[in-house]
Each structure stands twice: as C-alpha cells, then as structure tokens.
Amino acid sequence: MEAHISTAEQVLLTTDGIPLKDSLKKTERRNKIKAFLLVFPLLLFIIVTFVVPIFDMLGRSIDDSQINQVYPKTFEEYGKWDKKADELPPEEVFKAIYFELGTGDKIMIGRALTRMNYSKSGWKSLIKKTQRQIKKDLKAETVITSYKDRLIEINEKWADRTYWYAMSQMINERTPIYYWNALDRTYDAEMNVVRQSEERRIYVKTWIKTFKVSVYVTFFCLLLGFPVAHLLANLPLRYSNLLMIFVLLPFWTSLLVRTTAWIVMLQQNGVINGVLVWLGILCDDCRIQMVYNETGTLIAMTQILLPFMILPLYSVMKVIPPSHLRAAANLGAKPFTAFIRVYLPQTVPGMSAGGLLVFVLAIGYFITPELVGGKDGQLIGHWIAYHLKTTLNWGLCAALGAILLGIMLILYWLYNRIVGIDNIKLG
Amino acid sequence: MEDFVKFERIDKSYDGEVLVVKDLNVDIAEGEFLTLLGPSGSGKTTTLMMLAGFETPTNGEIFLKGTPISKIAPYERGIGMVFQNYALFPHMTVQENLAFPLEVRKVPKADAETKVKAALDMVELGEFGTRFPAQLSGGQQQRVALARALVFEPQLVLMDEPLGALDKNLREQMQYEIKHIHERIGITVVYVTHDQSEALTMSNRIGVFNDGVIQQLSTPDVLYEKPENSFVAQFIGENNKLTGTVKSVNGQYCEVDLDSGGSTKALKINVDSVGQKTQLSVRPERISVGADNAENQFTGKVEELIYLGDHIRVRLNVCGSNEFIVKISNEGNISFKEGDNVDVSWAADDIRALDL
Numbered sequence: 001m002e003a004h005i006s007t008a009e010q011v012l013l014t015t016d017g018i019p020l021k022d023s024l025k026k027t028e029r030r031n032k033i034k035a036f037l038l039v040f041p042l043l044l045f046i047i048v049t050f051v052v053p054i055f056d057m058l059g060r061s062i063d064d065s066q067i068n069q070v071y072p073k074t075f076e077e078y079g080k081w082d083k084k085a086d087e088l089p090p091e092e093v094f095k096a097i098y099f100e101l102g103t104g105d106k107i108m109i110g111r112a113l114t115r116m117n118y119s120k121s122g123w124k125s126l127i128k129k130t131q132r133q134i135k136k137d138l139k140a141e142t143v144i145t146s147y148k149d150r151l152i153e154i155n156e157k158w159a160d161r162t163y164w165y166a167m168s169q170m171i172n173e174r175t176p177i178y179y180w181n182a183l184d185r186t187y188d189a190e191m192n193v194v195r196q197s198e199e200r201r202i203y204v205k206t207w208i209k210t211f212k213v214s215v216y217v218t219f220f221c222l223l224l225g226f227p228v229a230h231l232l233a234n235l236p237l238r239y240s241n242l243l244m245i246f247v248l249l250p251f252w253t254s255l256l257v258r259t260t261a262w263i264v265m266l267q268q269n270g271v272i273n274g275v276l277v278w279l280g281i282l283c284d285d286c287r288i289q290m291v292y293n294e295t296g297t298l299i300a301m302t303q304i305l306l307p308f309m310i311l312p313l314y315s316v317m318k319v320i321p322p323s324h325l326r327a328a329a330n331l332g333a334k335p336f337t338a339f340i341r342v343y344l345p346q347t348v349p350g351m352s353a354g355g356l357l358v359f360v361l362a363i364g365y366f367i368t369p370e371l372v373g374g375k376d377g378q379l380i381g382h383w384i385a386y387h388l389k390t391t392l393n394w395g396l397c398a399a400l401g402a403i404l405l406g407i408m409l410i411l412y413w414l415y416n417r418i419v420g421i422d423n424i425k426l427g
Numbered sequence: 428m429e430d431f432v433k434f435e436r437i438d439k440s441y442d443g444e445v446l447v448v449k450d451l452n453v454d455i456a457e458g459e460f461l462t463l464l465g466p467s468g469s470g471k472t473t474t475l476m477m478l479a480g481f482e483t484p485t486n487g488e489i490f491l492k493g494t495p496i497s498k499i500a501p502y503e504r505g506i507g508m509v510f511q512n513y514a515l516f517p518h519m520t521v522q523e524n525l526a527f528p529l530e531v532r533k534v535p536k537a538d539a540e541t542k543v544k545a546a547l548d549m550v551e552l553g554e555f556g557t558r559f560p561a562q563l564s565g566g567q568q569q570r571v572a573l574a575r576a577l578v579f580e581p582q583l584v585l586m587d588e589p590l591g592a593l594d595k596n597l598r599e600q601m602q603y604e605i606k607h608i609h610e611r612i613g614i615t616v617v618y619v620t621h622d623q624s625e626a627l628t629m630s631n632r633i634g635v636f637n638d639g640v641i642q643q644l645s646t647p648d649v650l651y652e653k654p655e656n657s658f659v660a661q662f663i664g665e666n667n668k669l670t671g672t673v674k675s676v677n678g679q680y681c682e683v684d685l686d687s688g689g690s691t692k693a694l695k696i697n698v699d700s701v702g703q704k705t706q707l708s709v710r711p712e713r714i715s716v717g718a719d720n721a722e723n724q725f726t727g728k729v730e731e732l733i734y735l736g737d738h739i740r741v742r743l744n745v746c747g748s749n750e751f752i753v754k755i756s757n758e759g760n761i762s763f764k765e766g767d768n769v770d771v772s773w774a775a776d777d778i779r780a781l782d783l
C-alpha cells in the first residue's frame with residue numbers, strides 16, 4: 001500500500017532530470033508570452049474603451065456623492081431631525097444650509113441643483129432665489145437670530161415640509177433612485193417606493209415597446225432570412241455569390257442613407273403610397289401612415305438587421321450535407337416532415353445565434369427609430385440619448401443603460417442554458 | 428417472371444454536354460446481390476441516385492416491379508439506402524435515427540421499439556442506442572447506417588461505397604456481415620464499390636462500369652476468367668497484357684503477331700478481322716515457367732522475385748514487357764534466381780485476344 005502511493009506520487013522527469021511539468025511549462029511560456037503580446041494592444045483598447053466605461057456607467061447609475069460634497073453639514077444635521085416630533089427640521093439644519101448656500105462653490109451648487117430637481121421640481125428656483133438673498137445678507141453682515149425664520153422669510157417654501165422630505169433621498173452617497181426612476185417609480189415623503197404620477201410614467205411603457213419591437217424584428221428577420229439563407233447555402237456558387245453580394249450590400253451603404261431611404265419609401269407622399277394610389281388600391285385621401293410610428297421603426301429595423309440573421313443561418317446551413325434530406329426522403333419522410341424533423345433541428349444553432357444577435361442589436365437601437373419612429377416609435381435608446389444630452393441626468397442614463405446590459409446578460413445566460421454557447425455559429 | 432428492377436435505355440446528363448450514363452440496360456432479379464464496380468467518376472453513384480429518385484434520368488425509364496419509377500415519389504419507393512457518407516442525423520441518437528423511418532410510416536410505438544432493438548442487435552450495437560452519431564467510431568456509424576436502411580424492411584437496399592472509410596480488418600468483417608444479412612433476409616441489394624475484391628467476394632453479379640457504360644455484367648467467376656474486353660481484364664484481378672496484330676483467324680482461336688516479335692495462338696474474343704490490332708490478356712497464375720510446351724513458348728529474363736509465402740511472384744521481361752508477372756505456387760522447387768533466363772508458356776485457351 002505504502003509503496004503504491006509513493007509510485008503514484010512520483011514526479012515524471014525528462015531525460016535531463018527536470019520535472020516534466022516544469023519543462024513543459026517552460027517551453028509553453030514563450031508561446032504564451034508571444035500570444036499575449038499579440039493581443040495586448042487590443043486588450044488595452046478594449047479595457048480603456050469598453051470595460052472601464054461600463055464600470056463607470058454602473059458606478060454612475062448609483063452614485064449620489066456630488067451633492068453630499070455640497071451639503072455635508074446640512075445632511076449631517078438633517079440626520080438628527082426627528083420627523084415624528086417636529087414638523088420642520090431643527091434650527092441647525094437651517095443654519096447649515098444657510099452657510100453652505102452662502103459660501104459654497106457656485107458651480108458645485110449649480111450641479112447639485114440639477115440633481116435636487118430630479119427628486120422634487122421646484123428646488124431649483126427656491127435655491128436660486130434663496131442663494132441670492134443670502135449673498136446679500138452676508139455682504140450686509142446682517143445679524144440673524146433664527147436662520148429658520150430668516151429662510152422662511154426669504155421664501156415661504158422653506159416651511160413646506162415636502163421639500164425637506166425630498167431631501168432625504170439625497171442623503172446617501174449611493175442611491176437606487178435612478179433604477180426606480182427607470183421603472184417609473186419614485187420615493188414618497190416617507191421614502192417609500194411608489195409609482196410616478198400618471199403623466200410621468202414613460203419608461204415602463206417604452207421598455208415594453210422596446211421589447212415588443214425587438215421580438216417582432218427578430219421574428220421577421222427569421223421569417224425573411226431563413227429562406228434566403230437556405231437559398232444561399234444551396235444555390236450553385238455562381239448564383240450564390242451574387243445573392244451574397246445583395247445580402248452584404250447594406251453593409252456598404254451608410255446606415256443614415258438607408259434609414260432616410262426608408263422615409264422616402266414609406267412616407268405618406270412616398271413611393272409606396274404613391275404606387276398604391278396610382279394602382280387604384282388606395283384612394284388619395286386614405287394613404288397609409290407607415291413612417292414616423294411603430295410600423296416605420298419595425299420595417300426599417302427589420303431591413304437593417306436582416307444580414308445579421310442571414311449570415312449565421314447561412315454558415316450553419318452551408319455545412320448541413322444535402323444527403324441528410326435525401327436520406328430522410330429515402331427513409332420515407334415526406335418533404336415537409338423531412339424539413340421539420342431533419343433540417344430544422346440542425347439549423348437551431350444558426351437561428352439562435354442570429355436571433356440573439358438581432359435581438360440584442362434591436363433592443364439598444366437608436367438612429368433608425370429616432371429618424372423613422374416619430375412620436376410612438378421611440379425605443380429606450382431615445383430616452384437614454386435625451387437624458388444624456390438634454391436633461392443631463394446621467395444617473396438615469398446610466399441606470400437605463402445598466403438595465404439594458406442586465407437584460408442582455410440574462411439573455412446570454414438563457415441562451416447558454418438552452419442552446420449552449422459553444423453551439424453558437426456566426427460564420 | 429418480371430424483373431424486380433429494370434433499367435431501360437437510361438441516359439443521364441447533368442449539364443447537357445456530357446453523358447454521365449449512356450444507354451444503361453440492366454435487369455435485377457429479386458433477392459440478387461448486384462454490385463456496380465468501376466473507377467471514380469464512372470457514373471455508379473449517379474445510377475444509384477436515379478434508382479433512389481434523387482436524380483431524374485435524361486432519357487429512358489426505370490421500372491420497379493413493373494411500375495415506371497418516375498411515377499413514384501422518392502419517399503414512397505420504400506428503398507433503403509446506405510449513403511456514401513452515412514448521412515446519419517447528428518441531432519438524433521442512434522435509436523432515434525433508427526426509429527425515424529418507422530415513425531414516418533406510423534408504425535405503432537411498441538412495434539417500432541422491438542424493431543429498432545432487433546436491428547441494433549443485428550449489427551451488434553445493442554448498447555449504443557442512446558449515443559449520438561458523433562460519439563461513434565466510423566465503423567460503428569457505418570453499421571448504424573446499415574441498420575437504419577434495413578430497419579423498415581425494404582425489399583431493395585442500395586449501398587454506395589458503404590465501407591469506403593473503414594480500415595481493412597473492419598471492412599472485411601463488414602463485408603461478411605452485409606453478405607450474411609443479405610442471405611438471411613433475402614433482400615435485393617444494389618451495391619456500389621470501386622474495390623474489386625469487395626465486389627468479387629460479395630456479389631451474385633457484378634456490373635463493371637467505365638465512362639457511364641456497363642462494360643460487362645456477369646458473375647464474379649466469369650468476370651475474372653472470361654473478361655470480354657481489355658478494360659474488364661485490366662480492372663478485375665491482375666493481368667498481363669501484350670499487344671499485337673491478328674494474323675489469321677481459325678474458328679474460336681486466332682494467331683497473333685506480337686509487336687515485339689514472335690506469335691501466339693489465342694482465344695478470339697472481340698477481334699474479328701485479320702490485320703486488326705489487339706490486346707492479349709493472360710492471368711499471372713495461368714503461365715507456366717520452365718515447362719516444355721508445344722505452343723506459345725517464349726523466353727524471359729527474371730527481373731525480380733517476390734516471396735509471398737504460399738506463392739512467389741516473379742517479374743519477368745517477356746516479349747518486350749518488363750512488367751510481366753507470373754505467380755508460382757510455392758512447392759519448394761524454384762530453381763532460378765534473378766537475372767536467369769527462363770522459358771515461359773501458356774495454353775491458347777488461357778490467353779484472350781481483346782480490343783485495344
């Protein structure tokens with residue numbers, strides 16, 4: 001027994017007496033270093049332009065530290081306020097905010113204002129007016145006995161406890177509020193999560209629409225792409241090359257050009273309506289609205305994403321031997337049965353790879369819905385861009401983006417569970 | 428009795444320029460094992476595909492039990508087929524592959540299960556039922572393909588070089604198994620191969636293909652002993668060829684002047700007139716060395732002796748050909764060595780005057 005164990009543990013040596021494993025490692029190290037150096041520039045690029053921004057975005061989606069730098073003292077005192085006992089915060093809170101507004105950095109306060117307005121609109125004008133008055137006070141070196149009274153004197157909104165309640169959302173340096181906002185939820189005065197007021201509920205609706213459009217686009221791409229891919233894989237080389245050029249043609253045309261072309265095609269005075277009216281199928285007054293709505297988004301996105309479905313499908317179909325269908329027929333299967341039982345299952349890796357690709361691209365699509373979507377064809381990307389450029393609410397942008405990212409990760413996970421990521425075939 | 432399968436004046440062209448199969452006329456009897464043998468590109472697969480219904484003859488008609496086959500859809504022909512590359516369905520297990528033809532025929536489930544099991548046992552793969560084709564060795568896949576072609580009990584089975592990918596041992600074992608199955612169930616088999624020994628050991632009849640034309644269709648022994656043209660003589664078995672001109676014709680024999688000088692008497696097979704060029708064909712084992720023979724005697728120089736145990740191959744330089752092979756069975760009395768000159772001779776009945 002003893003002897004047996006020792007032989008099992010004996011280390012294999014090379015002829016030179018170096019342990020085999022070490023020797024192997026040494027010879028492989030050079031190759032590994034070479035491989036690493038080859039991918040290093042790309043790795044660096046990806047880290048800088050992809051990984052870091054993603055983590056930065058995730059950070060921003062919960063970050064609330066800026067405002068804490070502006071009102072450190074105020075927030076500290078605010079924490080001591082017993083909301084049950086006193087209707088308004090204690091004098092110290094008023095005093096702290098008075099000086100922090102009076103002496104704080106103007107730009108920092110301005111930036112914090114934007115944030116404050118997210119939790120309650122009205123903050124901006126209140127603070128601006130108050131700030132001006134405090135500056136005057138400080139210059140005149142007015143003696144103030146009660147900062148509470150003075151602030152309420154400057155603006156009676158300081159006596160409105162809803163403002164003070166809204167402040168509780170900003171106390172923590174980390175906040176989930178942006179995520180709640182992205183799902184049409186907000187905090188009430190008691191810091192409970194509640195639904196936004198009716199007219200501000202836009203995101204859930206948009207999420208659902210984004211999903212719906214993405215599912216439809218994926219479905220239509222599959223429906224239209226499958227026969228084309230099949231043809232591509234089975235035509236003689238001469239014709240399939242030509243067809244392949246048609247499939248790839250869109251890649252050689254600017255996205256913008258293609259999208260505008262769709263506007264020309266689909267608008268009420270556009271080519272399609274024109275032809276239909278000319279043919280007498282439509283009357284001149286009943287031209288169909290096909291663009292600047294969801295239909296337009298659907299049509300244009302399907303066309304633009306179609307190649308991403310066709311190519312993976314094609315690469316899978318290309319390697320299915322034609323003899324399989326023949327064998328099926330030979331074994332007694334009618335063409336339809338042979339297709340369903342023998343051909344279709346073998347295309348699943350292509351369908352799922354293409355489907356995943358199209359869906360993920362569709363769910364975050366921006367330019368096309370922006371141009372042809374009009375008012376009700378907008379997807380979630382529209383709101384991300386809107387907050388990024390117009391309201392500068394980067395926290396909400398980041399939260400929307402993070403949710404998008406989360407959805408994609410879940411999809412990949414599901415895909416891996418159901419089909420297996422090794423089965424993915426992109427070409 | 429009506430023929431089971433009948434090819435009648437079949438032509439086939441893929442591109443309208445070249446005939447891949449030309450004027451094919453073959454009758455196959457029920458229960459027969461017919462092999463199509465020929466070099467690569469000679470039209471064997473094409474012929475099989477026309478029978479299975481995946482290619483349409485350009486001209487002519489194939490009859491299956493008297494019915495023109497063009498009237499029957501491929502999936503209704505009930506012909507089992509083993510494809511050149513097996514064509515097992517990769518997404519189904521072995522069992523599912525085998526059950527497929529039964530399912531589409533709506534065979535009751537319990538029945539189907541018994542049949543699948545029997546078919547698997549027949550090819551000795553009983554315990555591999557739950558594996559996927561990719562998890563099997565080439566030989567095992569081959570046997571699954573065979574089982575699948577047989578499981579729905581077709582009366583006719585087509586096999587397209589089913590053993591092409593196997594090593595020699597396995598191939599021989601499978602040849603035996605296929606032959607055995609054929610004898611036991613009495614199905615009709617059309618078998619394609621370009622391996623002549625495979626064809627000779629397995630078949631009732633062999634059709635030798637070349638250039639889309641059947642050169643000779645007969646039993647293995649006739650094919651070997653009495654080739655009707657030089658292609659068949661050359662293609663089947665080992666063959667010594669000599670060229671010459673017909674000098675005189677005498678009943679079923681003829682006298683041929685060899686190009687290298689001298690003359691020999693030979694069987695007249697497909698030469699008919701004096702002055703015609705001819706290729707003479709004689710099998711290595713039909714040549715005697717050292718014997719005194721009245722006719723057809725020549726001298727040759729021994730170039731090489733190859734010892735093969737039971738027999739010895741002698742390469743000679745005879746009549747201007749130094750690829751002249753003689754097989755001498757090893758009776759322990761070989762009295763010459765490389766470089767010697769020896770007498771060689773053959774009987775007129777063993778040398779055949781064929782086309783050139």
Ligand SMILES: Nc1ncnc2c1ncn2[C@@H]1O[C@H](COP(=O)(O)OP(=O)(O)OP(=O)(O)O)[C@@H](O)[C@H]1O
Pocket residue numbers: 441442447465466467468469470471472473474621
């Ligand atoms: N689909 C096709 N289109 C055009 N020509 C073809 C096609 N299939 C076969 N051919 C041609 O027909 C001829 C006969 O082919 P076939 O496949 O019948 O040969 P084979 O005897 O089976 O050869 P192998 O032993 O190599 O399998 C070949 O010259 C081949 O190039």
Ligand SMILES: [Mg+2]
Pocket residue numbers: 471472473511587
């Ligand atoms: Mg072939």
